[in-house]
Amino acid sequence: MEPFTLQLDGLGLQQMGLEFGAGGLIGGVIGFAAKKVAKIIAILVGMELALFKFLETRGILEVNWQAIGGAAQDATATGTQTAAGQPPGWVTSLLSALPVSAGFTGGFLVGFKKG
Template structure:
């Protein structure tokens, strides 16, 4: 018969939630910073273009952005085998995922 130690299970889930929350919070902060940098860069490009200093091919920039989003969607369709093995540690994974989403929302 398999015995479950509820204290150990709680520690694993709680530790995963804590780590996930910290990483989720940091991920949102980094994402905001990257968005600000990209926005400022595009504004600078537009400013320099209106002054005649720079010529920007906006179609190419839009195409690159669309290719990046399509590539990300295709990669998300099939999880790598290491993710499947990682999910076998269910208490830590469940706690981490929950903590990540809470931390990301609070960030």
């Protein structure tokens, strides 16, 4: 007698579990590293801005602070305009790799919190 196996679109439950677990492990490692890198970048940017302010007070440098603020806003803007009724391309890609994506996301959040 053959054991019962659940098949979802040619993808077995065991395969989905392996993908979820591998995605979680990889996500945890990347999340941990991302937080460490983000801290280093934040320190470097803060030191750079402090240096700019110091050089500006000494009259060595003139800084356009509005331009720096505008560049930061442009960097955080997202473009999600698509044709009417169609999801953005990244949504379609994410849904096609849902088991790995779900594991990766959970692992990333745990790794980022622990980092």
